[in-house]
Amino acid sequence: MLTKIDLCSMALLKLGEKPVQSLNDDSVSSQLARTLFDPVIDALIAAHPWRFATKSFQLNKNSDGDFIIPAEILRILKCKGQVIGNKIVAPSSTISIVATTRVPVEAFPSYFAGLAATKLAMEFCIPLIGDQTVFRMLVALYESEFQSAKFVDSTTSISNDIDDFSLINARF
Numbered sequence: 001m002l003t004k005i006d007l008c009s010m011a012l013l014k015l016g017e018k019p020v021q022s023l024n025d026d027s028v029s030s031q032l033a034r035t036l037f038d039p040v041i042d043a044l045i046a047a048h049p050w051r052f053a054t055k056s057f058q059l060n061k062n063s064d065g066d067f068i069i070p071a072e073i074l075r076i077l078k079c080k081g082q083v084i085g086n087k088i089v090a091p092s093s094t095i096s097i098v099a100t101t102r103v104p105v106e107a108f109p110s111y112f113a114g115l116a117a118t119k120l121a122m123e124f125c126i127p128l129i130g131d132q133t134v135f136r137m138l139v140a141l142y143e144s145e146f147q148s149a150k151f152v153d154s155t156t157s158i159s160n161d162i163d164d165f166s167l168i169n170a171r172f
Contacts, residue, residue, distance in 0.1 A: 001106045002105050002106060002108060002113055003105055003106070004023060004033070004037055004105055005019075005020060005021070005022070005023060005033075006105075007037075007105060007113065007116055007117050007120060008020055008023065008029075008033035008037060008120060010113075010114075010117035010120075010121075011033075011117045011118070011119075011120035011121040011124055012029055012033075012121070012124065012128075014117065014118065014121040014138070015121050015124060015125060015128060015129055015134065016129075017029060017124075017128060017129070020033055023037075028127075028128065029124070029128065032123075032124050032127055032128065033120075033124070036120070036123050036124070037120070040116075040119055040120055040123050041105075041116060041119075041120075042074055042102065044115070044116060044119050045074055045075075045100060045101075045102065045103065046074040046075040046100055047146075048146075048150055048153075049075070049077050049100055050100065050112065050153050051153050051154075051156060052107070052108075052109055052112065052153070053074075053100050053101055053102075053103045054077065054098060054099070054100055054101075055098070055099060055101050056096060056097070056098050057070065057073075057096070057097050057098075057099060058094060058095075058096055059088065059094065059095050059096075059097065060093065060094050061093055061094075066087040066088065066089055067081065067087060067088040067090065067095050068086060068087060069083070069086045069087065069088060069099075070101075072101045072102045073099040073100070073101055074099070074100050074101060074102060075099060075100040076088075076097055076098075076099045077097075077098045077099055077100060078097060078098040079095070079097045079098075080092075080095060080096075081095055109152075109153075109156075111148065111149045111152040111153065112149055112153070114145060114149075115142070115145045115146060115149045118138060118141055118142045118145050119142055121138050122135065122138045122139060122142055125138055
């Protein structure tokens with residue numbers, strides 16, 4: 001099971017730095033990891049409708065007549081209403097939405113964990129080592145890994161093949 005420390009250590013190793021043992025010590029690496037981890041991972045999850053981070057929600061109107069978007073939601077993918085700030089305005093009393101949500105690090109699939117480590121390495125690169133060449137190399141690696149991760153994520157599902165359909169069987 002991966003942890004925040006594991007992902008940050010993987011990112012630091014990609015930069016040729018020593019892994020961190022804790023996010024609470026006073027080293028520059030730990031301070032960067034502590035400060036950047038959550039916003040970078042949230043942005044990465046929100047950047048694509050990852051299947052592992054997608055959930056459906058049933059929302060009820062609050063006393064003001066609006067639907068409050070739960071804090072765990074990073075991006076709304078489907079909604080029959082108008083999103084305004086952290087609320088949804090719709091005429092019905094309940095609403096169904098599909099959204100991308102925060103996912104605990106332990107639940108990251110391996111293809112996403114590698115991508116997250118590369119993205120963190122990109123974010124740590126300039127403040128830690130200040131090398132533009134390494135940064136550009138990480139950007140290229142990130143773009144390649146992002147495309148691969150999207151492909152793996154999009155092909156990870158239950159097959160919708162028609163196994164037993166008389167008209168198809170008749171053709172063969």
